Amino acid sequence: MTSDSEKYWYNLSTGQVEKGFASPAVDRAGPFDTAEEAAKAPDILRERSRAWADDDAQEDAWGTATDEKGE
Template identity: 80%
Template sequence: MAHDSEKYWYNLTTGEVEKGFESPAIDRAGPFDTPEEAAKAPDVLRERSRAWAEDEAREDGWESRPAGSDGAN
């Protein structure tokens, strides 16, 4: 297994794929095993965010409310 410093990262600021710890952690998404996987990071993050939002809405009961309902009386 490769160490994270030998893997690929997507730089959220520049949009570039990097190998190892080239930029600060706050600017990096990863690690990924290949540069091709790292290049897809924005799509992966967008999909995960959508799935998390749907899960939270389901857990909070938003899906069972009628459209336009804010729960107020």
């Protein structure tokens, strides 16, 4: 098992991939096992955010009445 200090991070401020704790935690997304995964962080974060928003919308709509058309 590799410690997080040996993994890759995406720097949200600079857009650069970094290995280890090169930047303050507030500026880092990760950890990722490879530099290639870390480089895809913006896409991964966007997709996760979209999925969370969809889940929240489904939870908010739970129990609401809809007509036969789903409206």
